[in-house]
Amino acid sequence: MVRKNVRIKDIARLAGVSTGTVDRVLHDRGRVSQQALEKVLAVLNQIDYRPNLIARTLGSNRTYHLAALVPDPRQDPYWDQSSKGIEAARQDWAQYDVQVESFLFDLHDRSSFRTAAALLLKAKPDGVLLAPVFYQEALSFFDTLKLTGIPAVTFNTPIAEIHPLSFIGQDLYQSGRVGAELLHFGLQGPAHFIILHIAEDIHNAIHLAEKEKGFRDYLEETAPHEVGITTVNLNNPGDPDFKSHILALLTDNLLKGIFVSTSKATYIVASILSGHSKGNIRLVGYDLLEESSHFLQAGLIDFLINQNPKRQTQLGISHLANHLLFKRQPPASNLFPLEIISRQNSRSYLTSKVH
Amino acid sequence: MVRKNVRIKDIARLAGVSTGTVDRVLHDRGRVSQQALEKVLAVLNQIDYRPNLIARTLGSNRTYHLAALVPDPRQDPYWDQSSKGIEAARQDWAQYDVQVESFLFDLHDRSSFRTAAALLLKAKPDGVLLAPVFYQEALSFFDTLKLTGIPAVTFNTPIAEIHPLSFIGQDLYQSGRVGAELLHFGLQGPAHFIILHIAEDIHNAIHLAEKEKGFRDYLEETAPHEVGITTVNLNNPGDPDFKSHILALLTDNLLKGIFVSTSKATYIVASILSGHSKGNIRLVGYDLLEESSHFLQAGLIDFLINQNPKRQTQLGISHLANHLLFKRQPPASNLFPLEIISRQNSRSYLTSKVH
DNA sequence: GTGAAAGCGCTAACAA
């Protein structure tokens, strides 16, 4: 009743060739006559062949080396999550003899990106996962990868000029719209919103710009003449003026909400607000990190939009491994859902093993 | 540099026996002399043997039969998603010779559950995935499974008395809290909320009760004397009175929100409200289904809480397969995140390949 | 009880 899976042997029989030939066709290894090629392809078109991946890994018995080019996890809890995802992927793929090595760079030092990239290339990996946070450096690194033919997956930062095997991230524009939706939900009448960027997040320039665009567009469409929006760029959070600057913003009577554009900025701003009555001013920011979840619980943050950095890298490695081992073509773009985290659903995200 | 893993062959050599004997020791298959046993155990104690699970599955070359006991997908788009997940899992695991057969029952007929369960048992599956929507019937079916030693994974409906290999679902109580949080967010002053159950959802009794409990508790804690809550149980949506009954509820001036406890009820209620001005009355319900997403876009539904039925079953099958093939122990409980779907983030959920 | 040997489906080296 249930037909056994088709095997290479079956294809060979049907095509009237040997298993070796079928294998060569399947893997584009060449050294196959036009005639044989056609016969095999004809059969492959007829049937639904799904290679037994278990047998393939066992048979080929080779080890793949993947390299990840990511910011130092110790710099920022957001990037710490990215590294956690790589670690998780490492374990997922260990049984298939896929090894993952991380090359770290400094978020505030473009040259460290170049250095790490050079080191990575020396290791001659079979595939690369990278966060292209420095535009120019990423472009040139990408050129080198293209030349060497090493497949690369990017994540976090969309770069139009680059065409990686796959990009993993979010729709940043839409993310800004979600932020505006949450700030404005249920509000009536005139209001004032602030978009807060932290200049330190310069490596996230694309995030800041796209999110802001979405944020403004949404309110423009939904509440055309009711909502005033001010963009505030703040410098180094270590600055003595930083705190007072933020607190000064709160005195505005019409201020009904603050939208913070990155995860680090989110918990920094929340920590400054903590202890001060923020009244009915809503705060929406990014990412359910340990640092921010506390402020969410305390009611200082109303909503977080989750970017799922851990899953992003985990999926990235998985795409590379699947590509190398099983010749799977990942989607050119994976846009993660824009998860809304509230006080009441945050625990379900933290404890879930699914994410 | 990377020491190869120890293999059975190595153990056999070190112990001075054959691979067959080692295998018998490893699997407690008996028919091994005390002497040989000791020699092998001695070696095993010295070294760190980790069986190659990939080779194991390939070598044993057996087919596993899984059975799913689920409601008929044609009855309800929610359960249709569950079946979709099973189908997806079927394809995921086909290559490993894992077969999945579905046994359907009627949501409104407990006896059909018994019948389907009996049929299922006759098929002697190696593992079972089930939605234990009928309490008594599930208990007795579970007893039989225990006796036969067939591992079972449950989903959707938590049942305290049952200890399956794994349960997949959501924290229903917390889900109700999320519903209340969303209805009440930003509201000030007195308000009236309605919890709307549809009696037809009797098979979801646990859902209704737990969600309501969470809903009420949240408001009790957050807005003790401000919010009045009424529970409304409605009968058969086909009833001529049904529509007028719902519309009558809207006339209440203080009514600020409606919380609908299941996915089917959600889009039914939304469809009734459509065309009638619902004013500022918020509507929160369940699941981003095709039927409801339209109402979300139109602004009739404010938020949906996603239960992810498709992923629930897909994960369930995956747990069973991993358990049988690779001896993996799934977590006793998988509580999915309580995803909040709004108009602005719904597309990101629908288009994402991650979910 | 024990060991030898033939698979599982696929890869890859090698001879033809």
Place this chain on the structure above:
DNA sequence: TTGTTAGCGCTTTCAC
């Protein structure tokens, strides 16, 4: 350009 064959590590059968 082909087909044959020996693995990959484990299971399982079958003589002895």
